[in-house]
Amino acid sequence: MWALRRASNPLKYREIRLGSFRAGCARVESGSCYLKNDNESAECAPGMSDQFVPSRRYHHNKSESFKFYNGRHYFSSHAGMKSSEDEDDLEDGFSELERTAGANEIEARSDNELISESEISDGDSDDEVSGLKNELELSDTAAEVSKENVEPKRHFNRLLRAILNAPGLSIKSVLDKWVEDGNEVNKIDIMVVNSSLRRRKMFGRALQMLEWSADHHEWSERDYASRVDMIAKVQGLEKAEKFIEKIPKAYRGEVVYRTLLANCVTPQNIRKANEVFNKMKSLEFPITAFAYNQLLLLYKRTDRKKIADLLIQMEKDNVKPNIFTYNLLIDTKGQSKDITGMDQIVETMKEEGVEPNDETRNIMATHYISAKFKDKAKAILKEMEGGDACENRPACRYLLLLYGLLGNADEVSRIWEICESDANIIECLSAIEAWGKLNKIKEAEEVLEKMNARWKRPSPKVYSTLLKVYADHKMLAEGIDLVKRMAEGGCRIGPQTCDALVRLHVEAGEVEKADAILQKVTQQKQMKPMFNSFITIMEQYSKKGDVHNAEKIFYRMQQAGYAARTRQFQVLVKAYVIGKSPAYGMNQRMKADNIFPNYQLVEMLKQVDPFKKTAASDLLD
Template sequence: MFCSSSPIVGSLVLAPCYSGRSSMLGRSSFPFSLLYRLLSYTRQALTESVPESFRGELLYRTLLANCAGRSNIMATERIFNKMKDLNFPLTSFTCNQLLLLYKNLNKQKMADVLLLMEKENVKPCIFTYRLLLDTKGHFNDIAGMEQVLETMKVEGIEPDIQIQELLAKHYTKAGLNEKAETVLKEIEGENLKENRWLCATLIRLYANLGKANEVERIWKVCESSPGVDDCLAAVEAWGKLKKIEEAESIFDRASKKWKLNSKKYSVLLMIYANNNMLKKGKDLIKRMADSGINIGPFSWNALVKLYIEAGEVEKADSILQKAIQRYNMRPMFSTYMTILWQYSRRGDVHNSEKIFHAMRSSGYTSRISQFEALIQAYRNAKVPAYGIRERMKSDNIFPNKSVANRLVEVEAFKKKALSDLLD
């Protein structure tokens, strides 16, 4: 089918793949506003609150997607099993939620989902293939990625722009620039002026390849009347190519034409962070505040990186804690991980544990990457990590090879600690 002998492991926007059922509840008056209000409830509270006549497949599908989107493994698996108990049909949409979840949290389980799909004769849709292609590319398994692509074509599904973009990114990451450029030529087609909506994608992808001339060529196609995404793509591209003045010029043009939000400002802020330009970053934040722009998670993420690149880890941590308290803001997972890894590399166990628990308080489900960073902190501090295996087990996290090796190293510190007591 579409499974290969090598493990298939590797977020994309949820794209429902319907199984042909036009109405999961057999009626058109489903109260969606009620559903969205109930999404944060426990499953038991929800099923007790929703009228019996509305407890159909659509309700459970939406709950499944919501829990998977929040990276809540236990809740997602409970809802999936409940759907099986209720004899709802297994669809590509349902399986995609599990694939998306495991892609982020436990890639080894993706193979189990694929085997289930094969056993139940559930055909993968284009979103399924996007997940598999991205996973293969993530692990630099280019041969496996191309095998999945060929299988997809045999099944009669042609690659869309999102898949072509994925292919180009992974070819570039693998150093296969010629293959990446071939994909970019396919995306561009014969007449880019008639398909100007492709400009932003092409600008970003050529920047990944380091092709400044191609970035400039594509930018000139839309420069006379660019859209906001074209401008931000160009800002991002010139920043990546270390042409900061060009990036700033285009950003200023965009900010005068449109009212940009915090997420869009974070594009320029991240450029300053990547180039260790702390003063310019602080000035941009002040400009945002003076303009009354709400500083959201993307901007805080860039600001944290800005201070960390400047070597001010404690300052980055302090700013983030103040932002959480003052604005009741939930930081991005990657923001926490950036700080956690900095403390981990220092062997700062106290602050590593503090960030680890802050992530849990923010509602993030435990992942192997968090434990990996935490164990590394103990390893670098050369102190034993008492109870770390039990903590992982209670969170249903199982060590991969790399983490298992580090666990052995930190457990050796227990013996040293005991021998020191006996000396």
């Protein structure tokens, strides 16, 4: 049984008891592993018990930790569990929800699978703190689609291309025409194609497919949950909640609400996440590790002081941690530079009968490298290889980048030689990034050229990764040429490619050009730019004290559908501080957006308060 014990001293010295061992709770200075945030704050839902959420307001400091993964928030109803970023908004996704092996078989294999790698787009295959299973659509589908049967693969590809080539709002008519032409569209077709659209972050098209399916197929609870997920991503949480009210009661179960919960976690909406969690309890749904992991993920990004209390509540509800829970705790310790505590959690994990996986080892090795424990990192890498990397091929995706971070070009070369002849897309991405870390740009470019030779049209994700390498090395001309190649080759310019292009110009000192690119993308309305694309430009204006342009980016973010967060206001107010401009009505604006300032933001607001009292003003008054 998983036990927790709280001490009476402050949390940063408090001990958490897991099984038979105690680990000192991590200090809480570091922030999200996804965005290098300045201080952020949020407010807890009043429905939470005082025991569960000990304070109503909380903050955390900027993360100085090593940023080691960036990913997507997969579909929460993939019950078992999952995650993903970033909201690519942090960003439509957090990379930390789980996927089943069945889903992976369809989603991220080499070019002889259902959808060729050349079809996989920007949203695919991000490195994840894996654990949460993608239970929605594909856990059973992979078994039904025979790898030897070529016809289903061709059928899926033809249907997918028809959907991709259709005008954005005509998906239902495309499907009607597809059926009129004598083609079948069954539930497996919907699942596979919908999954591919999700990976491309084409949520609007995926939602239209589900709406069409509702009129043609009998639905299960997970089908409804899938639609809730898409509505939340496309139309917002309020519309998703209204749709839930229309779902037949027999299908309005725990999977539907956990989906809504995950979509509250994506934009870090703490109040709504707590409301949904409490609603699940009031409806007496079985509370699984998935729901608790979602809240752990949320507090990991917003206020780590809450993690210990959440673990205590988890124990009281007799919910056992799974591999994802432990990975979250290990990562939290690592980001807090508490390497000893991280090692203790790993030992407890083993004592509780949960064996570390490659993702666990990847997290540990990354933090060892960040903390300069290179010998420990090398030992973990040898353990991941298992004596022969050829026999443990799934670990190569991690080994490539980790050896790159260690600065070991010979080992990167050795692992790449194992993968090179039949490397899948994830290994190619890791190789490009690893060579970039080693300042070997030519080798990174060669990976792309080999992919071009193997596949007619490599994933845009590959181009985006190489673009980021160019940005790191301020190679603006090379980056622009690469984007031109993408366009000439018919490769889709997605949100991640746009983000890399924005960063490329910012790193080269061309902030206005980056701003113009982002504005064009926003006006075209063919895709939703990433949250990070906006904030990267906004920070540059803020550093210059350019209030006008900082406000302009703030407004564009709202127009693009990103709800206001503490971080946006921090960057905006910083522009006022540096520009020595009074911020009229800033407190009222924050209140209207339900933003509760943390200590750092409060101090900045004092500096730009147009009505602040000074010694001189007191005399003059």
